[in-house]
Amino acid sequence: MDDIATSTLLIILGVLLFLSAYFSGSETGMMSINRYRLRHLVQQGHRGAKRVQYLLDRPDRLIGLILIGNNLVNIAASAVATIICLRWFGDAGLVVATFGLTLVVLIFSEVTPKTIAALHPERVAFPSSIILKPLLTILYPAVASVNFITNGFMRMLGVNPNNTQGQDALSSEELRTVVNEANSMIPTSHQEMLLSILDLEKVTVEDVMIPRAEISGIDVQDDVKSIIKQLSQAQYTRILLYRNEIDDAIGFIHARDIMQIVTKNSVELDKSEIVRSAREIYYIPEGTPLNVQLLKFQRNKERIGLVVDEYGDIQGLVTLEDILEEIVGDFTTTITPLSSESTTLQPDGSVLVDGVANIRDLNKEMNWNLPIDGPKTVSGLVIEVLGDIPQQPLCLTVNDYRLEIVESSDNMVRKVRFFDL
Known part of the structure; x- marks a missing residue:
């Protein structure tokens, strides 16, 4: 050297x-x-x-x-x-x-x-x-x-050097972070859809269903003319048929079937023929996550179903479109009132909200943080907090939100004002 x-x-x-x-x-x-x-x-x-x-x-x-x-x-x-x-x-x-x-x-x-x-x-x-x-x-x-x-x-030392299986796997929350940080690599609309898909497992059919009180149906006990008039004015392509009350449901009838019956019969329609044309009802247990229900709709070739509780009582109605709207947003053809139609901005900065407004939709539109693990509507939330249906204007606080009950009836809260949002 x-x-x-x-x-x-x-x-x-x-x-x-x-x-x-x-x-x-x-x-x-x-x-x-x-x-x-x-x-x-x-x-x-x-x-x-x-x-x-x-x-x-x-x-x-x-x-x-x-x-x-x-x-x-x-x-x-x-x-x-x-x-x-x-x-x-x-x-x-x-x-x-x-x-x-x-x-x-x-x-x-x-x-x-x-x-x-x-x-x-x-x-x-x-x-x-x-x-x-x-x-x-x-x-x-x-x-x-x-x-x-x-x-x-x-x-x-108790470490297996060959145990590398699953180390690269991502949980849904980690995948959510990846999507959020994609920025310009993924369009905003696509990011929202991907995040909505990840949210499907957290959302149940009760969150998107049409409540029992708002289900559009036809009582087959009515006279034929009344039934035909209701069918012609129906806003949906599938209409629920029932006897006297919703719990005694017969089935769904499609607008296409109605046209075939009308075309085939040159004389007055037979009520029994309308009933026979009704399709079998597809029942959905309450609490079913949307990702599970979407697969069930696909597997069973169904597009609509009735949500029932453990006693078999009908709670609401869910369609394939309702689930898809959770992913891609409201379709332009929907006739369901938008969340913005349930809210009114007041001059003092407060927001007046209908009692029937869906809490999840309000959270999305207004960027609020109201609890969604209980009641689905503002009226239900207020009643749960108070433990009663208020019969006069009063104020309360929910998750740091100040609420004023503006209008109520015997069975529900109709108008609520939100302050300091």
Whole structure:
């Protein structure tokens, strides 16, 4: 070593520091790369992505290879730097080499390459894999030996080095964060739809159903002329038929079936023929999540159903359109009143809300945070908080919202004013 010129040792030291920077940057780039984008590029046939995926399939081997190389060049650099400093500074060279090399390695071989690799992992990982993949083959005996020892030590500590299954899986909340942070990569409307799909498991059929009191149906006990008039003026293509009351439902009759009956009969329609044309009712248990019900509609080839409680009493009506609107928003053909039609902004900044307004819809439209784990309407929320139906104007507080009951009747709260929103 004494025969080697100092200039040559400086060149060797520079090469070793460059190799150290390469291994440090490669490690950070490989570990920082987006695994989902990597899989997408692999499916697209990207060669660099395939090499990186091959290396990341066994991260213990990859890390072992990089650390073997990094430690070798760092120790060699330390030895070379010590010789150079001893020539220049004598015995003080040991101290100079220790602190000087630490600073140089820290700046040029650690912080700088690792920061660049963290900011641009693909630009670092893909080219690095060209060298790392064949290097792994060449140094495999050394890497395997190191891995055998380290894996055994990890097992002694209760860690299974081979248990990597499911580490890249995302929960619904984590997936929600990914969608929210997509920004311009995904249009806002698409982000809203994706988030709505994730919300389907948290929303039940009671949240979107048409309440029992608002179900549009026809009593088959009425005379034929009245039934025909109601059918002709119906706002829906599917109408519920019942006897005397909703709980004695017969079935749904489609507008297409009505037209066929009218076309076939040149004389007065027979009520029994209308009843026979009714299709069997599809019942939905209350509490069914929307994602489950959507699949059930698809599996059973149904588009509409009646929500029933544990006693079999009808609570409301749900259609396929109601569930789809939770994903894509209200259709232009819907005749259901919008949330904005249930709210009126007052000159003093307060908001006047109808008692029948749906709380979930209000939260979405007004960006409020009213509780949705109980009653579905504002009237139900007020009654639950008070424990009674108020018969005179009064004020109350719900989740830091100040409410004033403006109008109520014997069975419900009709108007509520919200302050300080």
